[in-house]
Amino acid sequence: MSTSKPTSHPSPTSTAAPRPAFTRLLEALPASVPFVAPDALMRRTGRPIAARLGANESLFGASPAAMKAMAEALADVSFYGDPESFELREALAEAHGVSRDAIVVGSGIDDLLGLTARAFVSVGDPVVMSLGGYPTFAYSIDGVGGVLHRVPYRYDRNDLDGLAAAAHTTGAKVVYLSNPDNPSGSMHDAVAVEAFVRALPATTLLVLDEAYADFVPPSHALPTIDIAHAGVLRMRTFSKACGLAGARIGYALTAPETIRAFDKIRPHFGVNRIAQAGALAAIRDRPFVDHVVREVAAGRAEYAGLADELGFNALPSFTNFVTIDIGNARRATRLVNLLLDHGVFIRKPGAPPLDRCIRVSIGRSEDRRLFADALRAIVRTGALDEA
Amino acid sequence: MSTSKPTSHPSPTSTAAPRPAFTRLLEALPASVPFVAPDALMRRTGRPIAARLGANESLFGASPAAMKAMAEALADVSFYGDPESFELREALAEAHGVSRDAIVVGSGIDDLLGLTARAFVSVGDPVVMSLGGYPTFAYSIDGVGGVLHRVPYRYDRNDLDGLAAAAHTTGAKVVYLSNPDNPSGSMHDAVAVEAFVRALPATTLLVLDEAYADFVPPSHALPTIDIAHAGVLRMRTFSKACGLAGARIGYALTAPETIRAFDKIRPHFGVNRIAQAGALAAIRDRPFVDHVVREVAAGRAEYAGLADELGFNALPSFTNFVTIDIGNARRATRLVNLLLDHGVFIRKPGAPPLDRCIRVSIGRSEDRRLFADALRAIVRTGALDEA
Numbered sequence: 154m155s156t157s158k159p160t161s162h163p164s165p166t167s168t169a170a171p172r173p174a175f176t177r178l179l180e181a182l183p184a185s186v187p188f189v190a191p192d193a194l195m196r197r198t199g200r201p202i203a204a205r206l207g208a209n210e211s212l213f214g215a216s217p218a219a220m221k222a223m224a225e226a227l228a229d230v231s232f233y234g235d236p237e238s239f240e241l242r243e244a245l246a247e248a249h250g251v252s253r254d255a256i257v258v259g260s261g262i263d264d265l266l267g268l269t270a271r272a273f274v275s276v277g278d279p280v281v282m283s284l285g286g287y288p289t290f291a292y293s294i295d296g297v298g299g300v301l302h303r304v305p306y307r308y309d310r311n312d313l314d315g316l317a318a319a320a321h322t323t324g325a326k327v328v329y330l331s332n333p334d335n336p337s338g339s340m341h342d343a344v345a346v347e348a349f350v351r352a353l354p355a356t357t358l359l360v361l362d363e364a365y366a367d368f369v370p371p372s373h374a375l376p377t378i379d380i381a382h383a384g385v386l387r388m389r390t391f392s393k394a395c396g397l398a399g400a401r402i403g404y405a406l407t408a409p410e411t412i413r414a415f416d417k418i419r420p421h422f423g424v425n426r427i428a429q430a431g432a433l434a435a436i437r438d439r440p441f442v443d444h445v446v447r448e449v450a451a452g453r454a455e456y457a458g459l460a461d462e463l464g465f466n467a468l469p470s471f472t473n474f475v476t477i478d479i480g481n482a483r484r485a486t487r488l489v490n491l492l493l494d495h496g497v498f499i500r501k502p503g504a505p506p507l508d509r510c511i512r513v514s515i516g517r518s519e520d521r522r523l524f525a526d527a528l529r530a531i532v533r534t535g536a537l538d539e540a
Numbered sequence: 541m542s543t544s545k546p547t548s549h550p551s552p553t554s555t556a557a558p559r560p561a562f563t564r565l566l567e568a569l570p571a572s573v574p575f576v577a578p579d580a581l582m583r584r585t586g587r588p589i590a591a592r593l594g595a596n597e598s599l600f601g602a603s604p605a606a607m608k609a610m611a612e613a614l615a616d617v618s619f620y621g622d623p624e625s626f627e628l629r630e631a632l633a634e635a636h637g638v639s640r641d642a643i644v645v646g647s648g649i650d651d652l653l654g655l656t657a658r659a660f661v662s663v664g665d666p667v668v669m670s671l672g673g674y675p676t677f678a679y680s681i682d683g684v685g686g687v688l689h690r691v692p693y694r695y696d697r698n699d700l701d702g703l704a705a706a707a708h709t710t711g712a713k714v715v716y717l718s719n720p721d722n723p724s725g726s727m728h729d730a731v732a733v734e735a736f737v738r739a740l741p742a743t744t745l746l747v748l749d750e751a752y753a754d755f756v757p758p759s760h761a762l763p764t765i766d767i768a769h770a771g772v773l774r775m776r777t778f779s780k781a782c783g784l785a786g787a788r789i790g791y792a793l794t795a796p797e798t799i800r801a802f803d804k805i806r807p808h809f810g811v812n813r814i815a816q817a818g819a820l821a822a823i824r825d826r827p828f829v830d831h832v833v834r835e836v837a838a839g840r841a842e843y844a845g846l847a848d849e850l851g852f853n854a855l856p857s858f859t860n861f862v863t864i865d866i867g868n869a870r871r872a873t874r875l876v877n878l879l880l881d882h883g884v885f886i887r888k889p890g891a892p893p894l895d896r897c898i899r900v901s902i903g904r905s906e907d908r909r910l911f912a913d914a915l916r917a918i919v920r921t922g923a924l925d926e927a
Contacts, residue, residue: 172770173745182804192622231598231783235579358560383559396618399813417569426786
């Protein structure tokens with residue numbers, strides 16, 4: 154960082170003059186962003202957020218072991234991180250019972266989705282996802298000129314039959330499935346996902362976003378997928394149960410040939426050193442994750458009870474958030490804004506049929522109480538239904 | 541992170557079967573990486589590195605203020621960073637005397653080079669850089685299918701006339717200039733760079749990589765460039781003088797219209813929270829940077845003296861490393877390997893005419909002593925010239 158030299162004198166001729174042209178692809182993109190951040194909301198409202206429950210971050214923090222590892226890693230912050238994330242991949246390989254060559258580490262799942270788009274999708278290629286699915290996946294596909302085909306949720310869950318059918322009709326290069334799902338909170342069990350994998354065209358890549366994998370209750374199971382199957386790319390993150398969202402680290406599991414392809418385009422020195430240290434310690438601190446998962450399960454039950462008390466319906470959740478049916482999109486939007494006035498930041502799904510819902514992260518008991526108090530106050534004053 | 545489910549049972553049929561195809565662009569890319577990391581060298585040799593002087597990292601660490609800010613930021617590591625890097629951009633805007641809208645923050649210059657390639661370069665577009673210039677810039681251009689035209693160094697410096705001429709002949713979309721330069725250590729003064737900007741076609745974007753800006757001595761000046769000039773994209777980093785390489789943070793300065801274009805494709809939540817905090821504190825700790833810059837200046841003089849003592853020629857340096865002429869490429873390569881045997885990690889330029897040189901980062905006096913001792917030992921035993 155140096156503070157010398159550039160000046161800000163306006164140059165009236167510079168915009169009129171010929172200038173370097175953006176790519177046609179970029180010119181065609183809208184000026185939209187996937188999410189408005191809580192930071193921006195605070196700046197806009199001028200008020201602090203007391204309960205940050207809108208981005209499915211972990212209010213339980215990172216494990217003491219991960220915190221210690223990151224604090225220690227700061228001593229070497231002047232050195233670039235290991236571009237191969239060797240130690241971390243060794244530990245992940247052991248944990249998953251796969252080869253290190255089947256793992257690529259990135260700066261969070263968002264980073265890996267961007268690489269996937271670049272590796273598999275050319276301009277005009279068809280891509281299938283659920284209508285209302287993860288906006289950042291759509292953003293990555295838009296960014297490479299892929300053409301998105303969106304399949305509506307069915308019974309408030311990803312419509313696996315519909316997604317598979319769309320993959321066949323469109324000849325999709327990629328299909329995206331979040332399981333457990335964001336923003337519905339739902340999940341399809343192992344058997345259904347395994348059947349879905351078999352139902353897809355052999356030339357379609359399934360991006361299986363398992364960001365919420367840790368929260369799956371013992372009653373349910375994630376699919377078993379042969380890691381040599383080049384048709385499935387599983388993604389995991391340290392942002393949710395491990396509480397490392399701000400450190401930016403996640404990984405993908407798939408056939409080594411795909412990992413080698415990522416090596417041709419990924420930013421080799423992109424993953425930061427502090428995150429690598431934190432993630433390595435987090436893997437080894439399973440009791441902490443178990444603790445978070447228990448707290449989250451308790452919070453899900455609490456939110457379901459709260460919804461019931463106020464005459465709303467909480468959708469079944471297999472994640473660290475609960476999606477609550479507020480009746481219609483207008484009321485749900487209104488509720489998001491009213492909660493923000495109470496210092497409670499939540500979000501809501503953007504597309505039907507889930508746009509009638511709000512989506513609330515499960516915080517600690519004190520965070521949940523702030524949300525519950527605010528929700529009760531809003532509902533009881535009738536503010537939710539004012540014109 | 542979850543450790544459940546994927547299995548590694550080999551599936552003999554899966555690779556023979558039809559599978560999702562990579563893009564043609566990716567298929568055409570070689571399986572090369574820009575740099576071999578010191579971590580990989582240690583794993584290969586099985587020996588620790590005593591002096592890490594090959595990646596131009598700062599051996600002086602980060603400032604105490606930045607360290608404190610990052611340690612404190614760990615408390616909120618569960619929260620995603622601010623996607624707008626608002627506070628940091630405010631501070632940078634003030635420091636540079638420009639509008640916040642003229643600044644984009646990324647996960648280091650490498651990240652910003654990747655975005656630049658995606659924003660400006662389509663398949664087949666001509667791009668100009670120096671032969672032997674920053675490999676990661678070339679990697680980014682290869683990754684979007686741009687066609688690189690390389691102009692040899694002249695008198696061991698970037699050949700500005702040659703680069704400008706090549707930009708005209710090829711109709712270059714982008715020209716890359718590192719100034720002060722890596723790997724030569726040289727620089728062109730303000731007047732020369734300003735003339736270079738004027739000499740380029742109006743439709744060519746100049747990527748002006750100023751990673752080493754902080755190390756420019758008072759006798760020299762960086763160019764003054766109107767920030768409204770959409771034809772120049774200046775890049776700065778916290779990885780060098782500020783010692784935050786492992787945190788991954790840098791920024792670009794240019795016309796707001798280009799910043800808005802980056803907003804269409806950049807990973808909004810990509811910059812990690814710890815780095816944002818560290819960078820903000822680093823900007824405010826100018827005395828620390830001044831201290832590093834003084835130490836580096838002393839080290840440059842010391843390396844020049846060492847080279848002289850051993851009959852080598854150190855090229856003039858305006859950076860935190862010194863490039864030393866070893867006579868020819870064979871000897872230079874041999875020296876890099878011999879130094880590694882002594883636990884000293886350095887690198888060398890890969891292309892002529894600079895491939896006759898080694899490139900050594902300036903560490904603390906103890907690091908410099910390790911390098912000097914090893915170099916003297918190698919030269920005196922004659923190992924450098926053995927068959």
